[in-house]
Amino acid sequence: MKKPLLITLLFLAFVFGCDEPLCIFPKEPQLPNKEFPIGSTESYYYVDLSAEINNEPRDNDYDYYFDVVGLPAGMDYFVNYRTISLEGTPEVSGIFDIIIYLDVEGPFRNDYDDPDVLCNYGTSKTYTLIIE
Numbered sequence: 001m002k003k004p005l006l007i008t009l010l011f012l013a014f015v016f017g018c019d020e021p022l023c024i025f026p027k028e029p030q031l032p033n034k035e036f037p038i039g040s041t042e043s044y045y046y047v048d049l050s051a052e053i054n055n056e057p058r059d060n061d062y063d064y065y066f067d068v069v070g071l072p073a074g075m076d077y078f079v080n081y082r083t084i085s086l087e088g089t090p091e092v093s094g095i096f097d098i099i100i101y102l103d104v105e106g107p108f109r110n111d112y113d114d115p116d117v118l119c120n121y122g123t124s125k126t127y128t129l130i131i132e
Helices: 002-016
Strands: 028-030 045-050 052-054 063-069 075-080 083-088 094-105 122-131
Touching: 028 094, 028 122, 063 075, 063 083
Parallel strands: none
Antiparallel strands: 028 052, 045 083, 063 094, 075 083, 094 122
């Protein structure tokens, strides 16, 4: 009974996994699911997100690179290692689709020599920002 289960798992990993045939539990960068608070053109706005690498206990051993598209005028983003902060005083009201792109490189620390340990090295996520 165990043999068909193993064969099925290997087949699914090969077909639906990453480039690696045994990538059953994919290691890849991940941005959190988060609902942004509603902001106002009359108030300073701040929200932050912390990225991680899914299924990777050494995600502090990677370098994180962010890019953001779609912020309203008056707002900018700042990066502190694995955390990205969106802040500022929005100048216009509306509903904005904010796309955050994340790329990682590594691992670079702890004398780790195998550079190809992740299934994916980049991701993105779209968030909705409402400014009244």
